[in-house]
Amino acid sequence: MTVKAILAAKGRNVVTVSPGVALSAAVKVLADNRIGAVVVTDADSKVVGILSERDLVRVLAERGEAVLNVPVETVMTRKVITSTDRDTVGEIMEKMTTGKFRHVPVVDGERLVGLISIGDVVKHRLSEMEQESNALRQYILTA
Secondary structure, X not given: XXXXXHHHHHOOOOXXXXXXXXXXXXXXXXXXXXXXXXXXXXXXXXXXXXXXXXXXXXXHHHHOHHHHHOEHHHOOEOOOOOEXXXXXXXXXXXXXXXXXXXXXXXXXXXXXXXXXXXXXXXXXXXXXXXXXXXXXXXXXXXX
């Protein structure tokens, strides 16, 4: 299975912020949307960074609450590992495990077209396992 199948099930809507928005505004976006990361994009929908809950905890511990007034671009993760919708679920799991992150933006060229979270991957994998199990049960019952 591919990332395209996950996006087909969950949709391609991605919550984004621009690099110049205040960190406090980005925190509100995360809270209002009940999400763990927000993709930072430029005017052309090109991924320029990602801001995760982990980034927030780190920067708050380092700099204190005054950091909430700085632009997102000063604290976001700039080296973003991305995926395409042709990548397999196994490949995306490998990226997440190796990089120790839970969100991967999906791009077409340089344009953002989706976001996959570890929750999306687990949900999809559990669905696959259930289908395989049901197919095996059916095979045993009809054999």
